[in-house]
Amino acid sequence: MLHLSIRALAFVLGLLMFLGGVATVSLGGPEGLTGAWVILVGSAFMIGAVLQRSRYRPEVTERSNVDPGPGGARRAGSSPVSCPRPSSSRTPRANA
Secondary structure, X not given: OHHHHHHXXXXXXXXXXXXXXXXXXXXXXXXXXXXXXXXXXXXXXXXXXXXXXXXXXXHHHHHHOOOOOOOOOOOOOOOOOOOOOOOOOOOOOOOO
């Protein structure tokens, strides 16, 4: 559940930034522009934490938090597919 805790931490950080930006804007003065920037960045953190999800995995697998396994559409425990060796009867030609 590491990815869920990271998303929760990003959301909380974004919320704190958002609230700090609102407080800075409410003070007025030249710091208001800085506060607006902090509000935008905090909002982006919160939106990113809510909308982020792992790609290329079914929703059921994502919710069960199962380890992804080997890549390249191989089954776990199978050996990698080796490429065939080039034939020795043909020699490569140089670019003419």
